[in-house]
Amino acid sequence: MDDFEQFKISALKKVHHIQITASRNVGGKNSNESKSDEKVVEKKINTNFAPSYGIPVRYVLKERELQRQAEVKSAIQARLNKFNQFSSKCTENVGQEWVKKQQTFINGQLQCENKIINSLNQYDQLSSNKQEKLNQYYQNLEKQRKTQEEELKAKENKQKILRENVERAKAFYVEFCGLYPKVIIIIKSCGSYDELKKVMLEELKRTPVLREKFEEVIKKCRSFEITEVDIKKAADVLLELKSLKEKFEGAVNGINAKINEAKQAPPPPPVEVKKAEPVNVAAQPQQIVKDELDTNKSQLKITQFVGLKNLTMYTALMDFLEQHSLTFKDLLEDVTFKQFKFDCKKAINIPVNAISAINSSHIMDKYDRLHKLLSGQTVYISDQQINATKHPKGIPFCMDLLAKKFVLQGDLMISSNPESAFCYATIISSLWNDFPLLGNLILAYMFQACPYLVPYYIPQNVGESDEEFYQRRGYQYVNGQVEKQDKFLKRMTGIMRLYCALLITKPKRGQTQIPHNLQNGWRWLVSILKLEPQVDITATMLHVFLESAGFAMEQAYGAHFKKILRVIVQQFLPSCSKKCTGGAGTRLELLMTEYTKKGKFEKPNGYTPTATW
Structure with a gap:
């Protein structure tokens, strides 16, 4: 306790010393004066706290502590009062501010509601106007539609009459x-x-x-x-x-x-008669x-x-084709049988596209499918039953489709794969024996696609466009452009190979007659040699014919055929070479040169002398 009292006294001295030093520095006193003042203060302190008064220091300190505590409490209370005042003031201000903000929010909501109501009213007004315009538009549209329908109906009637x-x-x-x-x-x-x-x-x-x-x-x-x-x-x-x-x-x-x-009567005196x-x-x-x-x-x-006889034959086939097309015209125009026509096409395309010389059972299967379809029996294609008799003109329609499809195979498939001509020909010959009408259709479509099988070099008519002329000659047009000569010749060779295969290919077992036999090949060969050769096509057709059916012609006609070959080499080939611009004439010359060396034509790949199925 004494030490603590000494500590306090020391502290008080230092405080007093600091105060005196500060005052002296301000008043300009010297250091000696300050030292004397320190001694006086020390004496006073010692006097004040001297025990001579009889009051213990602890009581003084206690009293002072109580005073200090009272001062702290009063200061704290004052501070607390200030805080309370500030808090109450803040609460009052916050309340007022909240009321203002609430009022502002309510006013804003009212304004927003008013704007929304006004917008809704405007929208209703615009919607009403739009609805009126829309109704008017629909009325005008209905009038236009009726007018267009009337015009279209009148146009259709006019087109119908025109057709x-x-x-x-x-x-x-x-x-x-x-x-x-x-x-x-x-x-x-x-x-x-x-x-x-x-x-x-x-x-x-x-x-x-x-x-x-x-x-x-x-x-x-x-x-x-x-x-x-x-x-x-x-x-x-x-x-x-x-x-x-x-x-x-x-x-x-x-x-x-x-x-x-006059010829049978005695001859009259000689008289000059004009020819x-x-x-x-x-x-x-x-x-x-x-x-x-x-x-x-x-x-x-x-x-x-x-030739005149060939012209008559060609005209008769074209007339027959025209009349046959008219027999199922009502089926083509009937939209209610759209699915039936699609099914018939599928029943033909699937087996024809699958024809190949895999084995005899494969060829027999494709023949049976097509024979059943043309006979009016039910066939199954992709688990679907198809019967051509569902429409009275279904069978003629299917025959027409099948004839077109076979000729198209010559155009597309056989032109790229010559060996396949014989598997197609054997099925065609067999179906031709069963359905002579189908054979005539195939022949007509062949002549139409390749008139050089007649043979017939179609000339251009007066006033006829180039496109019409070339299309009648067998050319195809794509985007207004005629096909290239090499592509045209390739397609024609495909059809010619199929035609030659028909002349020599045997039908299925049990059918001994070849419907379109070598007599037609002889007619074609003699006929084409009587005509003036045409550019490229004559040499190409003659080359394919001799290459495909030359061996069979030699076996059937012997010395007569060899005479024809001498005519080709000595007379026809020089004239034909002058008309050829590419390799058509060269290929024909090479073929005849090879025949001269060997003395015979080789059998084409894929040919079989007997029926294989």
């Missing part, structure tokens, strides 16, 4: 094209053209005029401007041509009978060129492009 007129004109045209060559043939069969001119000069002049009139109708058909008047005109022309045919038949028969009687003038006919069966009535005009003869 009917075109079909009628087409039917007349087909009949005219079949009848006009017959008239020309009748005229050419007359033994004395001068005698015929004497008795039927006006009719002879009238004949080409009829063709010109019919050409005018056909031009209107192509431009879709044909009317009932034109149909009546075509019917009248056809009727007049039939009448002329009967007249020519009577006159020609009479003249020929007189000539025959009958030749009659020129058209370059193609469906559009006949004017007859050569004016000898000063240069006309093309039909024999420069096709």
Whole structure:
């Protein structure tokens, strides 16, 4: 306790010393004065705290501690009061501020609600206006739709009438094209053209005029401007041509009978007789060129492009194809049988696309599927039952599809894989024996796709576009451009290989007859050698024919065929080489050179001499 009291005294001294030093520094007192003052203070302190007073220091300190505590409490209370005042003031301010913010928020909400209400009112107004405009738009749209429907209906009716007129004109045209060559043939069969001119000069002049009139109708058909008047005109022309045919038949028969009687009678004195003038006919069966009535005009003869017998055959097949297409026309136009037509196509495409020379059972399976379909039996394709008799014209429709498909395989598949021609040919020959109608369709589509099988070099008509001309010659057009010559020749060789395979391939066992046999090959070979060679195509067709069927022709015709080959080497080949621009003539020369060395043609790959299934 004494030590603590001494500590306090020391502290008090130091405080007092600091105060005096500070005051002296301010007042300018020297150090000596400060030292004297320190002694006085020390004495005072010692006097104040001297025990001579009889009051213990602890009591003084206690009293002072109590005073200090009272001062601290009062200071704390004052501080606390300030805090309470500040807190109450803050609470009051916060309340007022909250009230202000709440009022501001309420006012903002009211304003926002008012804006929303105004926006909704504006939106309702705009929606109402839009709805009115929309209703008006829909009304106008409905009016336009009705107007368009009426216009479309009128247009459809007009198109329907136009199509009917075109079909009628087409039917007349087909009949005219079949009848006009017959008239020309009748005229050419007359033994004395001068005698015929004497008795039927006006009719002879009238004949080409009829063709010109019919050409005018056909031009209107192509431009879709044909009317009932034109149909009546075509019917009248056809009727007049039939009448002329009967007249020519009577006159020609009479003249020929007189000539025959004159031949049988004793020969008359020699008289100079003028040679009958030749009659020129058209370059193609469906559009006949004017007859050569004016000898000063240069006309093309039909024999420069096709033989007369071949022309008759070609025309008959095209007429047959046209008539067959009309038999199922209602099925093609019936949209309710869309799925049926799709199923029929699938029943044909799947087995035909799968044909290959894997083994005999594979070929037999594809034949059975196609035979059942054409016989009206149910076939199963991908677990689906298909029967062609679901529509009365289903079987003719399927035959037409199958014929097109086989010819297309020659175009696409056989042109790239020549060996496959024989597996297709054996199935075609077998089906041809079962369904002669199918065989005629296949032959017609072959001639249509490749007229060089007739053989027939179709010339260009007057006023005919290049595209129409090339398409009739077998070319294809893509984006308005005609296909390249090498691609065209490749497609034609595929069809030709299939045709040659049909001439020599045996059908299935139990069928001994080849429907389209080597006699047709002989006819083709002799016919093409009579015509003027054409650029590339003649040499190409002749090369494929000799390469594919030459060995069979030699076996069947022997010395006669060898004479034909000598004609090819000595006369035809030099002329053909002049018309070839690529390797077609060279390939034909190499083939004939190889034949000369070996003395025979080799059998083509894939050929079998007997039926294999």
